[in-house]
Amino acid sequence: MKELIGRLTGAYGPSGREDEVRRLIAGELEGHVDGCRTDALGNLIAWKGGPGPRIMLAAHMDEIGFMVTHVDENGFARYAVVGSMDHQVLLGQRVVFPGGRMGVIGSERVEKPEEMKHEKLFIDAGAGAGVGVGDVAVFHRPLEESGCRLVAKAMDDRVGCAILVEVGRRLTSAPNQVFLVFTAQEEVGLRGARTSAYGIGPDCGVAVDVTDTGDTPKARTMEVSLGKGPAVKVMDTYLMCHPGVRRALEESAAAAGTPFQREVLERGGTDAGAIAVTREGVPAGVVSIPTRYIHTPSEMVDYADVEGAVALLLAFVSRPLDLS
């Protein structure tokens, strides 16, 4: 599975341009699911099991990126951020355009640190033509292992994609109809989840995504740490998790023998926020992978939490759905 996470995080897929990731996942799932389709927004929807209640698991394929807005006569490209990103992590980063064209992020001369902002930065994609307005670059970083920790760009949310692929492969039979949904455009407004949930009409939705931690020096108060198991969300900016879904997820963790943490995220959201308010409402929850340095080129997870999430979700979809 580490190898799969490596290939998924290495793939190119900013919001709206998830094709490479989608093809990779579709290939990985071939022969392991009952059916597979791609909807109009580019969500990949695979299904398996049934004919019980419809459970939708969602992980987003897209990653944050840089869209070129202007190229000057010397080839320096200005950009707009696709998704959200702190300019403080950018100077000197390497980025890559589709087709493999490399770029380096440079900066104008700035007198005071507080003057630094995205507008002062540019992408230096080497001399000559090759990069144009509308092209999108993503971080260029390979997956690295550091002890039990994995570090990569786009861990948000390719680690969730890898978990769903693994669930699809290991699931033998389920009383529920399980939809594995690899969503598009989460980083720009939960858009893929909105249309895919509308299309599926699930009885229950669970997003699998990364979440912040409070376990680094002088971090904001947050009771989530790396290595203490996947987190079962209670609340974030877009979702109050359905109490029945939360209970079922926590019971599934116990049944799978995996430790879990409870998560309260004060700023941020996941696909489940969109799923919950689809049609007449969908009971929704989230299984989160504790992740440090989110939206930087070095998103860090603990591999045990990833394995725990797979075990938890397998137990969850294998049990009769009970949201009471």
Next chain:
Amino acid sequence: MTVREFLEWLSLAPGVSGFEGPVAARIEGAWAGLAGEVRRDRLGNVIALKRGDRPGSPKLMLAAHMDEIGLMVTRVEPDGFLRFAGVPEVDLRTLPGKEVVVHGRRDLRGVVGHPPPHILSPEDTKKLPKLEDLFIDVGLAAVRARELVAVGDPITFRAEVRELKGGLVAGKGFDDRAGVAVLHQCLEELAGLHHAVDVYAVATVQEEVGLRGAVVGTYGIQPDLAIAVDVHLGDTPGVPEHKSFTLDKGPVITMGANIHPVLHRDLVAVARDLNIPFQLEAAPAGTGTDAVAMQVSRSGIPTALVSIPCRYMHSPVETVALADVARAGRLLAHFAARRTPGYLEELAWS
């Protein structure tokens, strides 16, 4: 129950956004006797249907949110004190010294504490406390606290309902239990009236965190017209006169882009005809209420907004005039009773 008793009964029930169970149970019980059918939808909205006597008539949805602002436990400190976050983001000015109830394995009374002035510099005593400086003390040491309280447990403010002079009452959660009381009053009045339209009274969930109950409730009901009932800024020092509404001078009827002009016109007509005092509000763009979500449900719903003036919104001493609640209930009931089976034709744009 009188309007005051009903409002108090709702106010005392906990119901932080996403955790509306206790208050929902009270509303469900109260409406079971007034409407033919009462159900809960998948996000927890309480939906009462009082059918009209002319089948095929339009469906009128009335919505007031039952969730209240509150807090949520984010950490149990090693010394037993609780850290918390707001649901939604909290007004820090209202917090220090407040009494709360932590809804853990069982309900625990607590107080919001912060470092005493004795140890602060004179400058620091003048500053607004930060969320990181505040904590909740339930009086338990860490071991016992951890047994009873977990990350994610909801917290409500603890406040009795007090009667002030002049027919005013103060309490917590009147935003928008006052609106739910209006719906209740409306259903009671409708018992004595003939009405063609089907009336759906809906106590919505999760308004405070993003109008979510109204989004799914409206989709499910698919009404032909909708009216949100919420509270609105009362008249107090510090609130500009043109943005506030006087308590006990009647409900507020809003106009603006969120509001169908014909619904506005007809609400005003009913109020005038019955000599119900009312106040007008101009809201050019949005209203920040369930009306926003209802208006754009499916292919669009003609929507209106009726509000109860309320002082000290988002504090545990929200203050309303009981007479305004009764007046709004009467206004909505008679508005419903006067809609004809062919009313939708009047709502068509020319």
